Amino acid sequence: MTEKLLLGQTLRFGADPFETAVDDAAIVSSRGAVLVQDGRIAAVGEADDLRARHPQAEVVDHGRHLITAGFVDAHMHYPQTAMIASWGLRLIDWLNTYTFPEEMRFADPDYARTIADRTLDLALAHGTTTLTSFCTIHPESVEAYFGAAAARNMAVVGGKTCMDRNAPDGLRDTVQAAYDQSKALLQKWQGTGRATYAITPRFSPTSTPDQLAALGALWAEHPDALMQTHLSEQVDEIAWVRDLFPQARDYLDTYEQFGLLGERGLYGHSIHLEPREIDRLAEVNGALIHCPTSNTFIGSGLFDTTGLKARGIRCGLATDTGGGSSFSMLRTMAAAYEVGQLRGTALHPAQLMWLATEGSAQALHMGGQIGSLSVGAMADITVLDLASTPAIAQREAEADTLWEALFPTIMMGDDRAVAQVYVAGEAARP
Structure with missing residues (x-):
């Protein structure tokens, strides 16, 4: 010993x-x-x-x-490492202008490995020992990410991002491919070394109801996996979701009706929540992930940390690289403090450190194991x-x-x- x-x-x-x-x-x-x-x-x-x-x-x-x-980063996009700090615009424009073209490059396993190595080394340089990342639709991107983490013995969470609509050619999969590839990757990596798999629909607008249903079915078959997605990031995004899902009660319902609402769900951003959504998230004990540098950089809004914590909802903290403008969880804590000030509540340094460690770990159901x-x-x-x-x-x-x-x-x-x-x-x- x-x-x-x-x-x-x-x-x-x-x-x-x-x-x-x-x-x-x-x-x-x-x-x-x-x-x-x-x-x-x-x-x-x-x-x-x-x-x-x-x-x-x-x-x-x-x-x-x-x-x-x-530090435990509870929501980020390692494929966006190379395009961090790209000039603003709104969310949808930003995705189409910067994110989607960069993510297409991850069909190349060598490029995926290069960026995975770079991301994890940058994380460690900033004191972050666990990342929770969206990959791309390409299984190669998931293999590169988990492989790089295994080489460093890091505990990480990740999954194949699934999209079958409202994305460019080269970044759309199908209902069957999303299910089959996610299942194969989950079965390979879940519990292998320090890896945890997260079923990963990007967000409702880029998945058809059939794809969301297929991923919900996969989660039901593997309830020990995590599920990560985006929720209520920008008001124009919410309006788009309303147009795409006219029968849904609200944004959260576009996940709930397809089996994608649960205790092991991670819902990034969650800024503009309706009362019913807050009630349901509290009931199922889902986790919300605060991405303050991203929310200010892209002009999304102000997350209600203290209000949601008061409802007993688990909250983690995240860089949201590359919508977020820094790899540093210190900078992320600073942004969370600034957002709290704008909402009228000054977060104590202890609360900020807890969010970046214990809070994020608990959101990932790894409390007492990491952070x-x-x-x-x-x-x-x-x-x-x-x-x-x-x-x-x-x-x-x-x-x-x-x-x-x-x-x-x-x-x-x-x-x-x-x-x-x-x-x-x-x-x-x-």
Whole structure:
């Protein structure tokens, strides 16, 4: 058995800071330690105590850096890595102008592998240890993504994106191909290593009712899989859905009537929800994924984090690369804070960190496995330098609490703030 002892400031959570007072939910140590045994967290406590109890452990002292759970990105599009930060427009125009032409390139396995490797390396450089990604309609894109993750021993979620209408030639499959290829990929990858498969209709406008029904049937056959899609991102998108599905009660109903509403569903964006939709999502315990940099970059709207959390709905946080304008979950937390301010609620740094770790992990039904410094979790860990730039360092030097020291890094930090990343206990950066 190999043992590694990581020393530094530590931040972990014993409860959800949206439901419990921050001082009770967050567990902070100014000189803490995390014991890693064979890739998992074996103990978390005070440095002096764990050093005394494990004198043979390899010690890695991170000084004043903050040891926290690795970030969990709950919704992104790895095939859009190369076209991130493409100039605006509205959602549908943006898809047609930038996204769809780029995604056509993923029929080439070599290109898919190149972008998959690039995406995962960028994620790790920014402290993200788990990605949840849409692939393209091409099975090659899924193979490349899961293969790249396996090479890095990363826990990832992904699936073949299914579209059989309202997409260009070269990016449409069929009802049967969507079902057959998704099933084959699911059976190959679900539970293989650290892979989790997500059945993936892009969104209602790009799937016929027959395709949605076929994917709903596949989910019913494999209820342990996740299902990811988009919901209520922009008001003109919602109007389009209403025209395409005139019998549906609302946008959510275009999934519900085809068996695509459930506890293991991940519904990206979910900004402009109707009261019935909120009620149903709460009833089935579906998860909503907040994509704040994307929502502001494309002008979609302001996600109601505190209101939806108050309804007991699970919420994760995501970059939504490449609609999102950054690979960084720090920047994503900063955007979530800004969106909260515009909605009249300032999110606490503890709440932002929880969304980027424990919250996203729970949305993915991986609570206690990833995104956590709890005993038994995989040792996917991010170490943050809270004084990574002169501007941040001046604020950190004046801080009286961890939250005052951490908040400047959330608001102004980037990959320079990521001092080290561990995946299953192994250092992932030189």
